Amino acid sequence: MLTLDLTNAPRWHDLAPGVRAQLRPLTTALMVATRSDTVVEAVPEDASDEERAVAFAKALARRAVLAWEGIGDADGNAIEPSPEAIDALLDIWPIFEAFQLTYVSKGLLLEREKNVSAPLPNGPSAGATATARVANPAMVANPARVANPAEPERKPAKTARRG
Numbered sequence: 001m002l003t004l005d006l007t008n009a010p011r012w013h014d015l016a017p018g019v020r021a022q023l024r025p026l027t028t029a030l031m032v033a034t035r036s037d038t039v040v041e042a043v044p045e046d047a048s049d050e051e052r053a054v055a056f057a058k059a060l061a062r063r064a065v066l067a068w069e070g071i072g073d074a075d076g077n078a079i080e081p082s083p084e085a086i087d088a089l090l091d092i093w094p095i096f097e098a099f100q101l102t103y104v105s106k107g108l109l110l111e112r113e114k115n116v117s118a119p120l121p122n123g124p125s126a127g128a129t130a131t132a133r134v135a136n137p138a139m140v141a142n143p144a145r146v147a148n149p150a151e152p153e154r155k156p157a158k159t160a161r162r163g
Contacts, residue, residue, distance in 0.1 A: 010066050015098040017069035021081075023103055024063070034060045054090070061086045061099060 008027070014020045024030060024128045034040065037059035043052050060134055071089065072078050090096045 013099075013102045014072060015102070016070075019095070019143050020068065021065050021099075022067040023065060026064070026103065026106075030063055031059070034063060037063075047106070057099060057104065058087050058090050060104065061090055064103070 009023050010022050010024050012020050012022050034056060040052075040055050043055045047055075062083050065086050068074045068081055068089075071081075071085070089101060
């Protein structure tokens, strides 16, 4: 079941040990606004998927980050989020990956709602149905009939009757 969060409240996400960001909920409005971001639209058509992903992630983060903790300047002084600081933060590979995993993919895949397995065919979760089909029914019916299960059964070709 999909649980709707009608409060739409920002949430804190851990991005690295001692580093966390308060992010807006990943809503349709936020995604649409990010898709039409000037930086995202300026990505050349021949850009790689990776270049597009980085441009999109940075544009999304610039819209989503409200506050953060554990982030400072070169002198160790805490800094507030700014577009330049957010871009610099996402240039750090582990932070980029954490942002993608904890925020983007969970929002897009609704992972929180789909993190359960299908019932097993036996035991306490009995009830699952098999989804795999037998690869070669002739092999099951008569294993000696098919010499090589990887090869399809050969039938004589039909020929036209001569009149």
